[in-house]
Amino acid sequence: MEYSEKVMDHFMNPRNVGVIEDASGVGQVGNLKCGDIMKVYLKIENGRIEDAKFKTFGCGAAVATSSMATELVKGKTLQEALEVTNKAVMEALDGLPPVKVHCSCLAEEALHAALWDYAQKNQMEIHGLKAPVEDIDELHQNENED
Amino acid sequence: MTTKIYMDNAATTPVRDEVFDAILPYFKEYYGNASSVYSIAKESKKALEKAREQVAKGIGAKTEEIYFTAGGSESDNMALRGVAEALKTKGNHIITTKIEHHAILHTCEYLEKNGYEVTYLPVDEFGKIRLEELESSIRPETILISVMFANNEIGTIQPVGEIGKIAEKHGILFHTDAVQAVGHVPIHVEEMKIDLLSMSGHKLGGPKGIGAIYIRKGVPVQPLIFGGAQEKKKRAGTENIAGIVGLGKAVELATAEMSVETKRLLHLRDQLISGILEKVPYSRLNGHPTDRLPGNCNISFSYIEGESMLLLLDAIGVAASSGSACTSGSLDPSHVLMAIGLPHGVAHGSLRLTLDRGNTEEDVNFVLKKIPEIVQKLRDMSPLYEEIVNKKA
């Protein structure tokens, strides 16, 4: 197992670590199976993500994908933000070792959870966004088979 | 980054200088097949028997009770499957523990699929089995007790002599996986009533890919590898003379130096343990405080994850290991840490630092200086730590 240089860069110098006190949306998801947790804060103004921050309890890949995902969504519209999938995050990081693919799902799900929180608070619907689940591992059961 | 401070000696050790020098002639000069009659083969034969003697001496066995294998895993498999098959008409029950190495646990699972029953003894919060529990799980059909000498993760040393007595009293064979113990703590198979014992070269300054199994004279063991007549027909295959010479030398050296080296390591280990516990809040020692391997330090840091710690340590040239699910590739945290009762989250944040002869006081001081910073950096990123801080405020 070896991480790419990009992954190591985002792990060693993670962007956007922290909290947004008056966040427009907050999402927290956990992978009950491997025990990892990620929390995302979004600041949204005029339908655009002005700022994003995260906190993550997880491996190098979990930290790096959190960092990259928050970087990617900044400045995007809500609809565009949905396109920041785990696949997109992984590609932006030059890939992940096969056993670490599930960590990237954590980032996608946390982002979606924060968007969902925002939509709930503002009684709106974001096209294509579903309610977050408790244990994201159920969603991605079969993605990391060897 | 290059590794400057290696603190993962429980995973593997570098080959010692003296061992390296001892094995070198057996690749190109004394390459003869020990089973042959001509001159160059006699050197191999001699080296083989000398190493057998060195290994036997190191654990209080007779020379003819030592059989060379390719490592600890093979020895463990051979002990369990070999005794199980040899005694299958006598019984089908095996007693072991929940904290064994996978070489034992997965072999037990295989045996369970093939008609054997296995009792996995739980351990207390320090990782020790309870002797009464061991004795009360003995059944008429119990044929083997297999309890590891010392645990590879948390370093806890089992009361092996007491286990041996119980096994002997009930006429049951006793195997111990001593892969982490040989060369590190005193072992005497006679006095401790051990019938079978596994060891591996690369855990005590010997080469990788070589190991041995001690089988008390008269104990029936079905071979795992059939073929030529090597190792008195108990283990086929052209002998790995260089490896065997290396194992013999490593055991000899480690035994001779044990008392001095243990004193040195205990000092370093306890400095490391108490230093970390003092400097880092929400940290706890895993394993027994005193009945533990002299080089083992295993500490859990709440609210953070192990692999991240390892990466940050690697970035400053320190090699260590963790029981985190994220490093195991299996999505489950260490079964040993779970067995001593750690919650998932805490098992995740475990760090194992294992010292050996290569480590100095300077190493310990460097690590002691860096670990609090690393833990803090990760806690600052952790949503779990945030909750704790918020609650307190």
Added chain:
Amino acid sequence: MTTKIYMDNAATTPVRDEVFDAILPYFKEYYGNASSVYSIAKESKKALEKAREQVAKGIGAKTEEIYFTAGGSESDNMALRGVAEALKTKGNHIITTKIEHHAILHTCEYLEKNGYEVTYLPVDEFGKIRLEELESSIRPETILISVMFANNEIGTIQPVGEIGKIAEKHGILFHTDAVQAVGHVPIHVEEMKIDLLSMSGHKLGGPKGIGAIYIRKGVPVQPLIFGGAQEKKKRAGTENIAGIVGLGKAVELATAEMSVETKRLLHLRDQLISGILEKVPYSRLNGHPTDRLPGNCNISFSYIEGESMLLLLDAIGVAASSGSACTSGSLDPSHVLMAIGLPHGVAHGSLRLTLDRGNTEEDVNFVLKKIPEIVQKLRDMSPLYEEIVNKKA
């Protein structure tokens, strides 16, 4: 006496200089455990995967189809028992030959005791199986055909490609013990339809105690050694990196040099064979005259016994081997020589000289000069020879 002319390369080879140099850094410098995350472990991981590629390339396999073991015997055991267990619901019949290595034969005997049936194909006077006989012994419950690539005693090479075709046609797995063949004759597992193949490092200038098994993708094999997740969970145990690097290098070199080296060896071998047959009456070549390993010379001398020959050869610094019962420690002469139809007495007087890159034309000439003298000396002592001489007179 020291060995000056080593002609027992089928028993084991010295480690080649290039292999020796390649493995040296993996004892003290790059000693990391390949399963770990830190820097020093990455070197081990890299070396491991490079060696896997080298081995795969040498036999026309895919990199991920190579699994490292501790040698030829382990690979043989793993192939047979692993397939037998994995396919036990499919059938219980295995086909092999009477001239396999003991690592195959004794494993088959073990399987026979455990509910499997084994057909041992006879061979012709040259040591070849008959393809019609192979095909007609296939039954609906046949799960595996195991035929060695080249014989270790008489050097006969089997029609492996034809066997592969038959196995494929009947949907049966095909294993070949290629311990004597890898690095010595061209092998291509794809073209030859081989499903499993065993090899061993020390037969081609690599270290002892390291081997590999090729398992075609999708072929089910139950592990022989359970434990850690190494080798994709097919073979547990901390990887013997130095050994693995050595095997990889040895296969790479041998493959690259094969055509040149084979030409050289064929010349020496045929010189040796024809020289002996010419100079010594009542001698015969064992094995196939042309389909044989390039370094193998196996000759029977009537009326004398092999061990005595080996001792006299050793006295002049020549290392060789014999199929005599007296050297085997078992009182039975070689099962291979019996299988090609040699009478007991003739099997007794067999001499195997196996050449490799270390041998020169000078060696051959020296041996050619000495053997007639040695044979004569022993015949002069032999009551059997006396009878013959008397009869003639």
